[in-house]
Amino acid sequence: MPRFAANLTMLFTELPMQDRFAAAAHAGFTGVEILFPYDIAAKELARGAIAAGVEMVLLNCPPPNWAGGPRGFAAQPDQQERFRSDFDRALRFAQALRATHIHVMAGTAQGVEAHRVFVENLRWATERAPHASLTIEPLNPTDMPGYFLNDFDQAVEIIAEVGAANLGLQFDAYHAQMITGDVAATWQRVAAQVRHIQIAGCPGRHEPGCGVIDYPAFFALVEASGYRGWISAEYEPENHTEDGLDWLPRR
Numbered sequence: 466m467p468r469f470a471a472n473l474t475m476l477f478t479e480l481p482m483q484d485r486f487a488a489a490a491h492a493g494f495t496g497v498e499i500l501f502p503y504d505i506a507a508k509e510l511a512r513g514a515i516a517a518g519v520e521m522v523l524l525n526c527p528p529p530n531w532a533g534g535p536r537g538f539a540a541q542p543d544q545q546e547r548f549r550s551d552f553d554r555a556l557r558f559a560q561a562l563r564a565t566h567i568h569v570m571a572g573t574a575q576g577v578e579a580h581r582v583f584v585e586n587l588r589w590a591t592e593r594a595p596h597a598s599l600t601i602e603p604l605n606p607t608d609m610p611g612y613f614l615n616d617f618d619q620a621v622e623i624i625a626e627v628g629a630a631n632l633g634l635q636f637d638a639y640h641a642q643m644i645t646g647d648v649a650a651t652w653q654r655v656a657a658q659v660r661h662i663q664i665a666g667c668p669g670r671h672e673p674g675c676g677v678i679d680y681p682a683f684f685a686l687v688e689a690s691g692y693r694g695w696i697s698a699e700y701e702p703e704n705h706t707e708d709g710l711d712w713l714p715r716r
């Protein structure tokens with residue numbers, strides 16, 4: 466059975482960040498992720514995770530914070546210097562938090578030069594942090610217009626081109642359904658590259674129990690593929706987070 470993590474940027478937002486770790490543990494999650502943790506000192510976050518007994522599974526890189534910033538710039542040709550310094554900051558946070566994965570966000574960009582820069586930045590980052598697991602995640606163009614990485618085949622090609630053992634695919638089932646209309650078939654195509662999974666109901670991006678994705682079937686498929694990583698709940702709760710956790714296995 467895969468392990469389940471709660472995305473603390475989106476779940477338990479009824480509480481201050483420091484209290485979300487314990488709330489996630491109490492609800493039955495054994496891991497947590499925070500999209501952009503950089504507004505809070507890493508030591509403080511690490512204390513919260515340790516006290517609650519949850520593992521830090523993932524953080525995003527760059528940008529520096531969640532409020533109003535762009536969704537990354539690793540594929541933006543004029544931002545390579547900034548990418549490198551912000552990646553180093555993400556690495557320091559990941560080390561302090563003992564985070565399993567760092568999600569490298571491409572940002573809005575298009576064309577051949579963006580592809581070249583993204584590959585170059587990813588090569589640099591995988592060499593800079595040979596012991597870190599880095600991921601890239603296709604985001605659907607309805608929610609994230611103009612985002613460079615918006616297709617699963619494109620992501621698999623980029624991972625192959627970078628050719629680093631510590632770079633893999635972040636498979637968000639919500640985005641997969643939005644992009645391809647068939648999350649199960651997409652999973653079958655790319656499962657070998659997947660390092661991390663995120664889930665939400667589709668459409669709407671609410672609880673995994675609502676919408677067209679059959680999550681019990683998806684979890685069975687994932688398990689049958691031999692996936693042993695995390696599945697992270699990354700959705701906007703319809704109401705109070707605690708009231709919408711019926712989908713979580715083993716509760």
Ligand SMILES: O=C(O)C(=O)[C@H](O)CO
Pocket residue numbers: 500525536568602604637640663699
């Ligand atoms: O949008 C998503 O699905 C993500 O996982 C991004 O990291 C959010 O910034």
Ligand SMILES: [Mg+2]
Pocket residue numbers: 602637663699
């Ligand atoms: Mg996601």
